[in-house]
Amino acid sequence: MRQEVVNSMLNSDQDYGVFSADSDQELPDTDWYVRQIGIAQLLREAHRSLSRALAARISNSGVSIGQWYFLRALWHEDGLTQRELSQRVGMMEPTTVTALNGMEKRGLVERVRNVQDRRKMNIFLTDKGRSLQAQLQPLEDEISKLAIRGIPPQEKDMLLRLLKLVILNLNDEER
Secondary structure, eight states, X not given: OHHHHHHXXXXXXXXXXXXXXXXXXXXXXXXXXXXXXXXXHHHHHHHHHHHHHHHHHHGGGTOOHHHHHHHHHHHHSTTEEHHXXXXXXXXXXHHHHHHHHHHHHTTSEEEEEOSSOXXXXXXXXOHHHHHHHHHHHHHHHXXXXXXXXXXXXXXXXXXXXXXXXXXXXXXXXXX
């Protein structure tokens, strides 16, 4: 059934707005849809859908989607400065401070003054914050698999390459 829906994309000229992979509704013609709403809006909708799905799954752990991004960055590289963490996650520094305050109160991270530059604070995961990776990372993997459900492997690889190219193009534009 899912493949039939995907195949029907090219034959549909109807606007379905935001659509759900779990519904039986047809997906809109991709060329028409992108022309109407633009790639930026389409990527935004995809990001919001991924974030909502992940937030719903991680909510039982008491971690918000905002905290998730910081935890994920620290699981990859613990001990970043607040500024580095803000940059990695793509958040403004005041937002980072607010999130870190909550995470510190919950015992997920600790701030340690940088020994080389006393103005900087390095953020380290606590054992509790580190242990959440085993619980939460599989949930992100589950959402990623759900997001590409029904996409053939070749097209999945192409999607990933194209998304990376979009990011590179826009990052180059910022410089």
